[in-house]
Amino acid sequence: MVSTAEAPPAIATADTPILERLRPLMLPTAFAAGVLLAWQAVVFVFDYPKVILPAPSDIFAALTGNFAEIWQHTVPTIRDTLAGFVLAALFGVGFASLLSFSKLLRDAIYPLIVVIQLVPKIAWTPLFIVWVGIGWQSHLTIATFIGFFPIFIAMMAGLESTDRSLVRLCQGLTATPGRAFWLVRLPASMPYLFAGLKIAITLAVIGVIVAEFISASEGLGFLILKSAALLQTDVIFAAITVLCVLGLVFYGAVHAGEIAVRKWRGE
Amino acid sequence: MNANATLLAAAEVASSAPSPGYVAIDQVRKIYNAGTRHQVEAVAPTSFSVKAGEFVSLLGPSGCGKSTLLMMIAGLEAPTQGSISVAGRAMTSPRAETGIMFQDPTLLPWKSALDNVLFPFRAMNRPVEPEIVERASTLLDHVGLQGFHxxxxxxxxxxxxxxxxxxxxxxxxxxxxxxxEPFSALDAITRDEMNLVLMKMWEEHHRTAVFVTHSIREAVFLSDRVLVMSRRPGRIIEDVRIPFSRPRGLEIGETIEFNEICGHLRSKIEHRPH
Incomplete structure (x- = not known):
């Protein structure tokens, strides 16, 4: 008696949140499925040539049919993006930390970095190819270069924004500047750092693809250019699909890191 | 050589002379942006001393330089003129034996209550022994934070x-x-509670204390002595001994004597020169 009386509200409360929770996922998924269907229908009805606009089914076929080749080109793109991103994070965090210890250095260097930041950094790509050579070295360098700025600037902002009273507390407790940095300023700047990391990971992919456009014998950028030359439009779309997935996974990984840090911070 | 020896002897006599107070403020003056157009005299030349174990409040209107004075005693700001000594040593930088409470709690948001209490040990790079964790837990229990560590x-x-x-x-x-002003951001009821907590902790631990506030009643309730500061540039214009015995309860706030002292202090704050 008691259990049946309690059962209906239990089902109702367990039911509604699931639908509510899936809503933000379901709606865009349904909309994307609709667009793909419409695309498929338009190509079918108007009989567009595959070389101009392949249907989603053609792209899927190109993806599965050429999977070995596409994967072979995906690996170097992942490698160069991740390595460039990690280096950018190390340099960005390290350099910002260094400057946070010296007002003189900060006043001398920070404005210059802000000015360089205003220049479209992708324009430097050919220069890096001249300097470090064609191949993965220049791809890695441009990814590092392009990812460095948002991380550095976010980290600077984070270190500068540290609650002044917390810094005073450390001074009052006779903490050394190094200890105050490690215990207070570094953890306090984490939310800023993640904002920078999210921008940097997206830019690092762009940097690697552009570098692969200019000079490469491997990578998704190279595959896209080669397929364009051979008029294999479906393969271009397949490569772009893989890039979409890569971008999502990279961004998701940084986001997961951010959530972990927020949890640790008690938010 | 001879002159040096005389100087040394004089210095020895000076240091062995009875210290004027545990905290001694001697003709301390603070001027911000000295020598520029934006020069502001925050604290006019001021002298006073605090005896060991004494609870002294600095009472004054906002912006009168009382916090600046406190930060100079903490060693977080340097006086423009004059000198400060604590426990017989001249203050030139913060000392590890001073505890500071700011207007904000200034807790690390990512640390638990217990870890925040232990923070001074990490900041000073001292080992956190089990008995120190025990001490921190006991303190938290004593201020009524059982179950919130x-x-x-x-x-x-x-x-x-x-x-x-x-x-x-x-x-x-x-x-x-x-x-x-550690309780100035709290509502009146919480503030009364905090005064009681602070009173209890101070009576248990009996440290020398300097408390900055702009609340007359808070100053009278907590202190052995209340020093009234003038408007900027701040200087001490009144030094009032508070006669109530300890331990004190909030009910002393209802007594005629308490309210007479408050009235006297209020008149001193309002009858400012100029």
Whole structure:
């Protein structure tokens, strides 16, 4: 008696949140499925040539049919993006930390970095190819270069924004500047750092693809250019699909890191 | 050589002479942006002393330089003129034996209440022995935070956070406690509670204390002595001994004597020169 009386509200409360929770996922998924269907229908009805606009089914076929080749080109793109991103994070965090210890250095260097930041950094790509050579070295360098700025600037902002009273507390407790940095300023700047990391990971992919456009014998950028030359439009779309997935996974990984840090911070 | 020896002997006589106070403020003056068009005299030449174990309040209107004076005693600001000594040593930089409470609790948001209380040990790079954790836990229990040791500051109310800050200022057993309007951001009821908590902790630990406030009643309730400061540039214009015995309860606030003292202090604050 008691259990049946309690059962209906239990089902109702367990039911509604699931639908509510899936809503933000379901709606865009349904909309994307609709667009793909419409695309498929338009190509079918108007009989567009595959070389101009392949249907989603053609792209899927190109993806599965050429999977070995596409994967072979995906690996170097992942490698160069991740390595460039990690280096950018190390340099960005390290350099910002260094400057946070010296007002003189900060006043001398920070404005210059802000000015360089205003220049479209992708324009430097050919220069890096001249300097470090064609191949993965220049791809890695441009990814590092392009990812460095948002991380550095976010980290600077984070270190500068540290609650002044917390810094005073450390001074009052006779903490050394190094200890105050490690215990207070570094953890306090984490939310800023993640904002920078999210921008940097997206830019690092762009940097690697552009570098692969200019000079490469491997990578998704190279595959896209080669397929364009051979008029294999479906393969271009397949490569772009893989890039979409890569971008999502990279961004998701940084986001997961951010959530972990927020949890640790008690938010 | 001879002159040097005489100087040394004179210095020895000076240091062996009875110290004027545990905290001695001698003709201390603070001018911000000295020598520029934006020069501001925050503290006019001021002298006073605090005896060991005494609870002294600095009472004055906002912006009168009382916090600046406190920060100079903490060693966080340097006086423009004059000198400050604590426990017989001239203050040139913060000393590890001073506990400070700020207007905000200034807790680390990512650390639990207990870890925040232990923070001074990490900041000073001292080992956190089990008995220190024990001491921190006991302090938290004494300010009424049983069951909240693992809570992050975000999960605590304003009053609870300031309680954590009291424990943090006491945990390393400082000989001097400096408090800069620690309860001014709290509502009146919580403020009364915090005054009681602070009173209890101070009576248990009996440190020398300097407390900055702009609340007359708070100053009278807590202190052995209240020093009234003038408007900027701040200087001491009144030194009032508070006669109530300890332990004190909130009910002393209802007595005629208490209210007469408050009235006297209020008249001093309002009858400012110029």
């Amino acid at each position: 693992g809570h992050k500051p975000r999960q605590l109310s304003g009053g609870m956070r300031q309680r954590v800050a009291i424990c943090r200022a006491l945990v390393y057993e400082p000989d001097l406690l400096l408090m800069d």
